Amino acid sequence: MNSEKDVLVAGIDSSTQSTKVMVCDARTGRVVRSGRAEHPDTTEVDPAKWWSAFQEATDGLLDGVAAIGVAGQQHGMVTLDDNGDVVRPALLWNDTRSAKAAADLTAELGGPKAWAEAVGSVPVASFTVTKLRWMAEHEPELADRVARVLLPHDWLTWRLTGGDPVTDRGDASGTGYFSPAERSYRPDILTRAFGGRHPELPTVLDPAAAAGHTPDGTLVSAGTGDNMAAALALEIGDGDVVVSLGTSGTVFGVSGTAPADATGTVAGFADATGRFLPLACTLNAARVLTATAGMLNVELAELDRLALAASPGAGGLTLLPYLDGERTPNLPEAAGSLFGLRRTNMTPENLARAAVEGMLCGLAAGLDAVREHGINVRRVLLIGGAAQSESVRAVAPIVFGVPVVVPEPAEHVAIGAARQAAWALAGTPEPPAWQGNTALRLDEPSAEGAEEGARVRQRHAEARRQVHDV
Ligand SMILES: Nc1ncnc2c1ncn2[C@@H]1O[C@H](COP(=O)(O)OP(=O)(O)O)[C@@H](O)[C@H]1O
Ligand SMILES: O=C(CO)[C@@H](O)[C@H](O)COP(=O)(O)O
DSSP: OOOGGGOEEEEEEEOSSEEEEEEEETTTOOEEEEEEEEOOSSSEEOHHHHHHHHHHHHTTTOTTEEEEEEEEOSSOBEEEOTTSOBSSOEEOTTOOTTHHHHHHHHHHTTOHHHHHHHHSSOOOTTSHHHHHHHHHHHOHHHHHTOOEEEOHHHHHHHHHHOSSOEEEHHHHTTSSSEETTTTEEOHHHHHHHTTTOOOBOOEEEOTTOEEEEOTTOOEEEOOEEHHHHHHHHHTOOTTEEEEEESSSEEEEOOBSSOOOOTTSSSEEEEOSSSSEEEEEEESOSHHHHHHHHHHHTOOHHHHHHHHHHSOTTGGGOEEEOOBTBBTTTTBTTOOOEEEOOOTTTOOHHHHHHHHHHHHHHHHHHHHHHHHHTTOOOSEEEEESGGGGOHHHHHHHHHHHOSOEEEEESSOHHHHHHHHHHHHHHHTOSSOOOOOOOEEEEOOOOOHHHHHHHHHHHHHHHHHHHHHHOO
């Protein structure tokens, strides 16, 4: 048995592109060791791949670990049969095939306002409920075999404990058949969406509850969605808004009241502590930069250099970066568009800058939306893979128009999952007080910078209206 001094906990981030592991000191949160393994680059994935990534990422790292918490990409549909075997590959949050199912379900159940009131959110193709409708319509024989539906983090937690499947309020709130305000499932919505079928759902645990133990006795916490885990790691409070730039771009803050945005821009999720997590999500974030770097045949560091060499406004180029369709605004079939090309501005520098500005403009619209829904935006905490980009760090304060900080160390999702594990281990009413982050404060927007940012945003919004009428 470890002495209290050296108790270790592990946090897992099983997100879209990879699994990351952070092993932390349970009392202070100090990171002791870490690991990582990649996921397939597809929008449907056999959960077995997450399990092998978990094993690879944790290989040799879990010795002496007393508790594990798993945070996962939200919304993914994992379907199991009577034997606990996977019925079909999981459909991920960024798979847009269920866009029509989302529109149909929205109309069938009384429209956007009725949905926002019932489950806090208006479903788009990302939500689990729409994927179940898609399966009921397109794969009815497979749907008939579904005995149970889980989310990615639920499935991994279940693999670890081997016990009854469980989830938490945060991740359940992204299904479309759970009411965060009422803290209960809506089986009526699930059954109607799934063509009259009644699959079992995981039990929703309290934030500090234990899901069970691994065969070798390690405690496993309830786990949660990746954005909820990041909020737990960063301990965000009034005035803090997180902008995460991973595969998805997310904007979120914490709130004591349940949001219900009938426009569907802000999802009314629950957090991992018992409160709410109003969140806006775009489908195109870090990969806009990797795709642009690929097109220019340069590495990400060179993309940064090019973007920083261009002037604000990219010489008049505007990129609507809807490369994988888009979720906010809800344009699942959209493609990207580039505006304002002239012989004089068609340079790699301007294209790189337009990519950074275009990605950030989508998040700035999310910032406006959460502000409209009662979140006080005093500063932005910038996280996720693309928060490491120098050009993103330079442009974000201009486009967002508020002070921006980059909290260190990175990998906040895995750290939040580790903190939840430490909380379950301690059994205390509040999560353990960890040492917190050091934060790199970026340049605040000057008056001139804020004006430039407003102009960039205006051109972005005009381009969007022109092509997509939203
Ligand atoms: N310095 C950088 N500049 C731009 N993008 C970066 C940089 N470092 C990492 N990324 C991008 O961040 C993404 C991974 O971020 P992450 O938050 O781990 O994603 P996810 O949680 O969706 O799996 C990748 O697309 C990667 O290319
Ligand atoms: O769908 C959402 C939020 O509603 C996404 O934020 C997913 O949770 C995936 O996160 P990343 O893997 O992009 O971090």
